[in-house]
Amino acid sequence: xxxxxxxxxxxxxxxxxxxxxxxxxxxxxxxxxxxxxxxxxxxxxxxxxxxxxxxxxxxxxxxxxxxxxxxxxxxxxxxxxxxxxxxxxxxxxxxxxxxxxxxxxxxxxxxxx
Amino acid sequence: xxxxxxxxxxxxxxxxxxxxxxxxxxxxxxxxxxxxxxxxxxxxxxxxxxxxxxxxxxxxxxxxxxxxxxxxxxxxxxxxxxxxxxxxxxxxxxxxxxxxxxxxxxxxxxxx
Numbered sequence: 001x002x003x004x005x006x007x008x009x010x011x012x013x014x015x016x017x018x019x020x021x022x023x024x025x026x027x028x029x030x031x032x033x034x035x036x037x038x039x040x041x042x043x044x045x046x047x048x049x050x051x052x053x054x055x056x057x058x059x060x061x062x063x064x065x066x067x068x069x070x071x072x073x074x075x076x077x078x079x080x081x082x083x084x085x086x087x088x089x090x091x092x093x094x095x096x097x098x099x100x101x102x103x104x105x106x107x108x109x110x111x112x113x
Numbered sequence: 114x115x116x117x118x119x120x121x122x123x124x125x126x127x128x129x130x131x132x133x134x135x136x137x138x139x140x141x142x143x144x145x146x147x148x149x150x151x152x153x154x155x156x157x158x159x160x161x162x163x164x165x166x167x168x169x170x171x172x173x174x175x176x177x178x179x180x181x182x183x184x185x186x187x188x189x190x191x192x193x194x195x196x197x198x199x200x201x202x203x204x205x206x207x208x209x210x211x212x213x214x215x216x217x218x219x220x221x222x223x224x225x
Contacts, residue, residue: 004156031211043157043202043215056212090156094211101147102213104156 002027004093004105012111018079021108023091025072029103031055031096032074034066037088037107049074050096078110086112116140117205119216127224132190134219136203139184143205147213148177148188151200160201161188193223 005024013019025032033056034046045058049068066076072093078085088109092102118137126132134148144165149157163170163177163186170177176189190197200220204213 033211033213035213035215042217043204043213045212045214048211050211056210058212092156092213096211100145100211101159101162102211103159104149106154106156 004091004103006089006091006105006108008108009106010109010111012113013081014113015081015083017081018077019081019110020075020077021089021091021110023074023076023093023105025074025091025093026103029093029095030072031094031102032068032072033092033094033102034074034076035090035092036060037090038084038086043090046076081112083112086110115217116143117203117214117216119201119203119219121219122217123220123222125222125224126193128195129192132188132193132197132221132223134188134190134201134203134221136186136188136216137184138186138205140205140207140214141184142207143214144208145206146177146179146186147204147206148175149202149204149215150197151202151218157202190221195223195225197221198223 031050033048048056068074088107090107091105094102147162148160151157161175179186200218203216
């Protein structure tokens with residue numbers, strides 16, 4: 001079974017730009033969650049989607065948004081990038097049937113200059 | 114407000130001995146707990162989990178213990194192997210929510 005894939009793996013942007021990251025879940029997984037990892041804040045939950053609906057949301061500003069498609073693939077978008085948005089963005093997927101372990105992708109390393 | 118805390122940023126253990134990683138939480142609404150292992154430049158890998166209705170769960174060399182009254186969980190690795198060297202994160206999930214709250218991680222180093 002193929003794992004969680006994230007594209008691109010690395011991205012360099014400048015302040016003020018916007019960025020879109022993509023996540024393809026494990027086959028059969030309908031829940032997709034996004035996390036931000038930074039040295040100072042650790043791993044922080046951004047949001048979770050299930051069947052194209054946002055079910056849970058973390059404490060991030062509105063510049064961070066996401067969506068999920070009918071094939072369960074998900075994208076997250078960050079607008080008006082700030083230097084502090086430089087981080088590893090991780091996607092995690094699960095079947096969504098209940099509370100269960102999530103399986104993580106390798107992440108997208110975003111650098112904002 | 115750090116709801117999940119791993120107070121030891123690093124731990125060094127000799128190969129073959131027991132590694133014990135600790136985690137404390139403050140939110141009584143957490144009812145599912147997980148441990149993840151992370152290598153540099155990779156996403157976290159799921160290790161083991163425990164529901165709040167249990168106090169122990171074993172999987173091979175890994176055992177997780179949950180003490181609900183103390184709001185404390187620990188991960189025991191026996192015997193420790195060099196390949197276990199990584200950063201270990203504990204995570205907790207609130208009741209009914211597919212949302213993980215992570216600790217800051219503990220870097221485990223297994224010395225030969």
